[in-house]
Amino acid sequence: MKEFAALFDALDQSTATSDKVAALMAYFRQADPADAAWAVYFLTGNRPKQAVPSKRLHQIAAEVAGLPDWLFAECYDQVGDLAETIALILPPPTSRASIGLSVWVNERLLPLRQLDEAAQRAALIGYWNELAGTERFVFNKLITGGFRVGVSTLLVVRALANVSGVDAKVISHRLAGDWQPTAQNFSALVGEASSAFDISQPYPFFLAHPLPGSPESLGVVDHWQAEWKWDGIRGQLIKRQGQFFLWSRGEELVSAQFPEIIAAAARLPNGVFDGEIVSKRDGRVMPFTALQKRLGRRNPGKKIQADTPVVFVAYDLLEVGGDDWRQRPLHERRAKLHEVVYSMVLGPDERHVIQLSEIVRAPSWPTLAMARQQSRQNGTEGLMLKRRDSAYGVGRTASGKGGGSDWWKWKVDPFTIDCVLMYAQRGHGKRANLYTDYTFGIWKSNKDGHFGVEMPENARQLVTFAKAYSGLTDEEIRQVDAFIRKNTLEKFGPVRTVKAGMVFELAFEGIQRSSRHKSGFAVRFPRITRIRYDKKIEDADTVELIAAMMAQ
Numbered sequence: 001m002k003e004f005a006a007l008f009d010a011l012d013q014s015t016a017t018s019d020k021v022a023a024l025m026a027y028f029r030q031a032d033p034a035d036a037a038w039a040v041y042f043l044t045g046n047r048p049k050q051a052v053p054s055k056r057l058h059q060i061a062a063e064v065a066g067l068p069d070w071l072f073a074e075c076y077d078q079v080g081d082l083a084e085t086i087a088l089i090l091p092p093p094t095s096r097a098s099i100g101l102s103v104w105v106n107e108r109l110l111p112l113r114q115l116d117e118a119a120q121r122a123a124l125i126g127y128w129n130e131l132a133g134t135e136r137f138v139f140n141k142l143i144t145g146g147f148r149v150g151v152s153t154l155l156v157v158r159a160l161a162n163v164s165g166v167d168a169k170v171i172s173h174r175l176a177g178d179w180q181p182t183a184q185n186f187s188a189l190v191g192e193a194s195s196a197f198d199i200s201q202p203y204p205f206f207l208a209h210p211l212p213g214s215p216e217s218l219g220v221v222d223h224w225q226a227e228w229k230w231d232g233i234r235g236q237l238i239k240r241q242g243q244f245f246l247w248s249r250g251e252e253l254v255s256a257q258f259p260e261i262i263a264a265a266a267r268l269p270n271g272v273f274d275g276e277i278v279s280k281r282d283g284r285v286m287p288f289t290a291l292q293k294r295l296g297r298r299n300p301g302k303k304i305q306a307d308t309p310v311v312f313v314a315y316d317l318l319e320v321g322g323d324d325w326r327q328r329p330l331h332e333r334r335a336k337l338h339e340v341v342y343s344m345v346l347g348p349d350e351r352h353v354i355q356l357s358e359i360v361r362a363p364s365w366p367t368l369a370m371a372r373q374q375s376r377q378n379g380t381e382g383l384m385l386k387r388r389d390s391a392y393g394v395g396r397t398a399s400g401k402g403g404g405s406d407w408w409k410w411k412v413d414p415f416t417i418d419c420v421l422m423y424a425q426r427g428h429g430k431r432a433n434l435y436t437d438y439t440f441g442i443w444k445s446n447k448d449g450h451f452g453v454e455m456p457e458n459a460r461q462l463v464t465f466a467k468a469y470s471g472l473t474d475e476e477i478r479q480v481d482a483f484i485r486k487n488t489l490e491k492f493g494p495v496r497t498v499k500a501g502m503v504f505e506l507a508f509e510g511i512q513r514s515s516r517h518k519s520g521f522a523v524r525f526p527r528i529t530r531i532r533y534d535k536k537i538e539d540a541d542t543v544e545l546i547a548a549m550m551a552q
Contacts, residue, residue, distance in 0.1 A: 003031060004039055004101045005135040011149050020151055024159030028190075034102035037186035040160070042142070044153045044175065048105075050145040051112035052120055054082055057143065060121050061086040064128070080432025083140035090128050090136065097130035102183075109142055146428075154395050164190035172204040172394045177251060199240040202247040203272060203318050203326065207396035208384060208407035215365045215385065215410060225330060225388050226360040226368055227315055228380040229409055231288050231510065231524070232278035233295075237261065237312055237354075239270050240322075246277075246312075256298040260305060261312045264353035267344045273337070274316035274392075275357070278379075279308050285379025288524060289512045314341060315357035315384075318392055326392035333392070334359075375412045381509060382411035414507040415523075415549055417442065417541045418532055420462055421502045424484045425495050427469070435484045435496070436477055437469045438528075440504060442519055444543045463518040463543070468506055471528030480531070503532040503540050511550040521546050 010023035024043075028036055062072040067089060079085040108127060112120055131139055141147040157175070161168040174189050177200060218224060234249035244262045246255040255262050258277060279286040279294075286308070293308050294300060317337040318326050325333055341356040360383060362368035368383070375382050390406035419440035427436035441462035472480065480502065487499035507529045514522035520543060 001097070001099070001101055001104045001131065001135050001139065003027065004035065005133070005138050007039070008138050008149055009134050011151050015150075017155065020155055021159050021162070024151070024156060025163050028159060028163045032100055032102070032183070033186045034183035035100040037181035037183055037189075038101050038105050040156060040175075040186065040189070041179075041181035042147055043149065043151055043156045045148075046181075047145050047147055048109065048142060049113065051109060051143045052124065054144065056117065056120070057086065057124075057140075058082060060124055061090060061128075064125055065089040065091065078433070080426045081428060083144055083146065084137055084432070086128075086140050087133070087137040093129050093132050093136075095130055096132070102181075104139065105142070109139070112143065160190055166190055166192065169204070169394050173201070176204050177201045177247065178253065199243060200238065200245040200253070202236040202238060202245070202251070203392075204394040205234065205236070205249050205274070206393045206407060208386075208409040209396060209405040211385065211408040211410045215368070215408075218385065218408070221362065221365050221368065223388055225334065225386045226362065226371075227357050227384045227386070228360065228375070228378060229382045229384045229411060230276040230278050230285070230313055230357075231379070231381050232276040232291060232313070235275060235277050235312070236318070237265055237268075237273040237275065237314070239265050239268050240272075241270070248277075254295075257294055257296070257300065258310055258312075259299065260353050261310065264312070264344075268354070269340060270321055271317060271340070272319035273312075273314045273354075274318055275312050275314040277310055277312055280311045281309055287379075287510065287512045289514075289522065309351075311352070312354050313357050314354060316392060329389040329391070330386055331388045372410065372412065382409065384408070385410055411509075414509055415511065416505055416507050416529065417465075417545065417549075418503050418535060418539065419465055419506050420500050420537050420540045421480075421484075421498055421504060422462060422464060422500070423495055424480075424498055431477070434477055434481045436472075436481075437467065438480075438504075439464055439467050440506060441465055442541050442543060442546065444519065460542075462500060462540075465517065465519040465521070465546075466506060466508065466523050466526040468504075468526045468528050471507075472531070476531060500537045503535040503537055505529045505532055511546060513550075519543050519546065521550070 004027075007023060007027045011020055014020055014023070027039065031039065058072060058076070059069075062069060065072075067075070072085075072089070075089055076082065076085045079088065108123070112123060115123060127139065128136060138147070153172075153175075157168050157171050160166070160171050164171075171189060177198065179185065179189075215221075233254070235254070236247045238245040238247070244255065244265045245253060246258060246261055248254050254277075261277070277291070279291040290308050291310070293304065294310065297304065314337060316330075317333045317340065318324070320336060320340070325336070338356060341354060344354065360368065360371050362371055372383050385408040387406040393406065396405075419442055421438055422441040423439035424435040425437040426432055427434055442465045443460045444463045445460050483502055484496060484498050487501055488496045489499055490497040505528070506526050508523035508526040510524040512522050512524075513520065516522070
């Protein structure tokens with residue numbers, strides 16, 4: 001644990017990519033394979049389930065520290081993070097453990113969930129007494145399931161590749177799917193040859209960059225393939241040795257959630273197909289909220305399948321007949337994909353569950369821009385632009401000519417609306433002392449009365465519309481935080497009700513009716529674009545405007 005905590009400190013204190021990679025390399029060079037396996041697991045975004053309820057954690061910690069509940073609550077309010085608060089208030093350890101990360105996880109952390117309350121209490125007190133400083137903080141974070149650190153999977157892969165000499169793309173592929181943190185798996189991860197191949201294993205997904213400017217900067221339009229950008233679940237459909245697997249981009253096996261796609265895959269040859277899972281009815285793409293009804297449901301019944309029919313829109317072929325096609329140019333992969341999809345013979349009562357993505361053809365960039373304007377009417381988010389001679393890369397890397405990308409997403413301009421700040425909550429990690437999570441409202445008329453009381457016809461109330469936390473600079477966050485502290489009306493646990501006084505512009509991608517939101521609408525990917533110092537709260541937008549946007 002000591003070595004992993006030191007690595008956490010090094011990663012947390014540095015903003016330079018080169019320093020982070022160097023720290024990772026130093027750790028993996030000396031780490032025991034079993035410890036390194038768990039380090040890879042945690043550093044690539046995996047987390048164990050919460051081992052001890054938060055309330056029980058703070059009760060035990062307060063008791064050990066000799067603090068009354070009110071004083072612990074005040075400490076927590078100042079620090080803003082439970083794991084850090086506990087690490088700071090506990091007395092210094094009286095003994096130190098020299099055991100490694102894998103022992104801490106396998107023999108101490110994971111068994112905690114199975115213990116009764118008394119046994120959990122005794123175990124925690126003993127464990128805390130063997131840890132100090134960052135070690136204690138990291139262990140607490142692992143207990144709560146909230147461990148995170150500022151390093152990407154790509155940096156972890158780069159460090160492993162530098163240490164082992166194995167190509168980064170090979171390591172990424174070995175990590176894909178349901179990779180388990182064992183010493184044997186780590187040795188296979190960085191070994192010259194993988195000892196075994198899991199037929200369910202997907203390839204790392206190739207990701208696109210947002211197009212930063214005009215598409216004319218990409219050169220000749222004929223060198224690029226344009227496709228609609230779907231608002232669904234990115235997935236890889238795998239058929240190997242007669243077995244079928246469907247993976248989401250989040251590396252979750254979702255085969256059981258979409259049985260009709262798996263059934264349709266029986267007509268495909270062995271291969272790996274990259275595409276998008278979307279909900280489609282009568283030829284029209286349904287909103288993403290419809291697709292969400294299928295998520296988390298294992299073996300959905302006939303009614304759910306009928307209410308939310310899905311298709312797999314295939315747009316790339318990564319493997320066929322056991323041969324890896326990723327390094328072949330896109331136009332070759334596309335031609336083979338076309339051949340495979342259109343060779344599927346369906347019965348008279350079968351529908352096309354596996355479909356080929358449509359290529360949007362245009363003789364010039366301005367003509368393609370005109371087609372892009374129809375995106376929302378098509379139920380899409382814009383266009384994908386892919387270089388026709390590009391290989392299939394790994395992640396969101398600069399893989400194109402001149403250091404650019406071979407895949408770009410050219411999304412339609414987002415919707416924007418002006419909202420009023422209504423509620424705020426503290427952030428996490430380095431922003432635990434700042435209010436960074438915001439709830440915004442818009443105006444709704446009170447023509448029908450409010451709470452049974454007849455109101456003037458022109459009366460309005462603010463109703464909650466969306467939550468957002470990204471988009472502001474550090475300086476703007478400090479300004480908003482100061483406003484919140486000076487204008488707090490009420491406190492509800494960690495949430496503060498804020499006096500209406502600041503207007504923000506929010507951007508978002510899509511709109512959907514929602515009975516769970518007071519405004520009556522839910523939006524996709526809301527984020528802050530700017531603070532509207534030039535607007536009064538009376539000038540913020542309305543529920544009626546959102547309804548008009550949705551009608552468009």
